[in-house]
Amino acid sequence: MTLYRQLLVTMLLLFIMLFVTAYSVQFSSTRNYLAQQQETTVINTATSLGLALTPYLETSDNLGAESVINAVFDGGFYRKIQLELLAANKDITRENVIPPQNVPDWFINLGLFDSVSYDAVLTSGWLQLGKLTIEGHPGQAYYQLWQGMSQLATWFVLCFVVAWGLLVLALRYFLKPLHDIELQAHEIERQRFGHVISLPNTRELREVVKAINSMSGQLEVQFKEQADEAERLRHRAFSDPTSGLGNRAFFVSQSQSWISDxxxxxxxxxxxxxxxxxxxxxxxxxxxxxxxxxxxxLQKLCQRFSDFALSRLSAREFALLVPESDIERLSLLGEEINRQIAEQVIDPVNVPNISVIGIAVIQDKDESSQLLTRADHALNKARMEEAGAVVIEHSKREHQLGRLAWKKLIETALTNDLFELSSQAVCDIHGTLLHEEVYMAIRNGNTVYGAGSFLPMVEQFKLGERLDLHIIERTLNKLVASPSVYLAVNLTQHSCEQAGFWHQLDLLLAQYPNVCSRLLLELPEKVFVFHKNALMVPLASLNVAWGIDHFGRHFDLLTQLSDLSPHYVKLDHSFTSNVAKADYDDAFLAAVCRSAHSMGAVTIATRVETEPQLEVLKTLYVDAYQGFVSPPQKWV
Structure with a gap:
């Protein structure tokens, strides 16, 4: 229970206790007063009535005596008046059996008032004329007690409600600094800094707020220093200072990661x-x-692709890695690049060989060195032709499909559910299973197409939304069948950029409320570079955990991680594949991990293949790993 509620409940209970005490005292006092008043009235009436009846009894005027009794009895304050005429051996009796009016029966049944009666013997000298008995009626006492206590209770309840409202306003005002401190603590917990709480007037809270503001500012400075350190190390290791692009080392590491994926x-x-x-x-x-x-x-041109790697390799050479293997489209891309470069020259007509481009399509079982060698050979052929021509070296892959064939295959797979799913374990650094990542492939007859071969076409034909919802639904069904499993699903860039996808995802998750806590979503890092603000709202309202995949490819994201608050980040394979080599510079990887930790994110190394790699990663602030030390397992 919050401090606000504790104080409010305590004060209200004290008020109730005070009300009950005061009400009890007032109730008892009023009851005793009314009972005493009733007894006094009966005695006084008996005395006065006896004096009035004596003259009539002395003359044996029974009719006159009866008239006097009737006059007194009609006042309604008596239950019974009885006069025994001793000389005539008869009596005159009047009784009122009507219960009290305007008083609840349950209140009467409490028996708050005892019966009050008084007997008096009427005499004339030494002669006894009669015996007078008067019994009081408690109805008036009940009525007065009920009316008085009801009004008092009404006023007490009204005062209680008013006091409640005033207490709520007063406590909210006085405890607002504590509420601000609580919000600031949650912001710090989510690694969001910079907000300054206004200083309250209360001396004790004022000092606490000063300390919180100071701590928040210091943490913000520390995180900025860590991010700046990572940025400096990135520039030193992977950045070309002139162009601001990656350097040769960065491109080689990215191509290795690309090929391995x-x-x-x-x-x-x-x-x-x-x-x-x-x-x-x-x-x-x-x-x-x-x-x-x-x-x-070149950077603007690359934004049309779902993923890319762009670097400056030497004084006059740039390298671009794109998810495109269609020869015709690559030729058009090369011609477009040549035109853009030519536009930078004042008189391109009189300047031959402004730029030439060589293109090599990624082949099965390629290595980065072989890929760059083929591209360099294509570049030399283009230069020898002296026409700025684009030369493409390409050998037809087995089972290679055209663009329209890919589209038909993907749509058929979505319609007939031709996807084969498997999952790979993600373990913490000590080997404890955290969750499993879902992998997919398309089986068409005896041919199996891995995700890497058809995902570029999914992005091109904007089929990512259908694909992701289909895979998520199958994953949710798997979670229903396997109560102890946690599964992570990768989302395509196209899905992440569609507001309709997040709406459809909410509707889908609403159908599986019991397993959503065991579903994790992985978003590609690139979507945050260009669409971070649009993703903040759907991710904040999402009731599942999520992470960032291929973290570290786009370095600008390091300083923005505090705004994103992911549950985990998966480090790009290019930073972890060579950690076991003797000449590996681990400073940048350690800085990236520290930056992620300062934002509360778990760091996961990907494609860990050997135990020596894992041992090195344990020293670099990596929290978890996945890779072929634990191969993917097909779903049954």
């Missing part, structure tokens, strides 16, 4: 030969300005 695509080597001439004629400043302009154009 099984994602199809191609490498484009872009040689801007005009840069050498520009350096000689106008100096390095003009050359650097053109490099920055080309880098900016």
């Amino acid at each position: 099984g994602t199809g695509g191609a490498v484009l080597l872009i040689a801007v030969d005009i840069l050498e001439k520009l350096d000689q004629e106008e100096g390095f400043t003009a050359r650097d300005q053109m490099i920055k302009a080309i880098a900016n154009d």
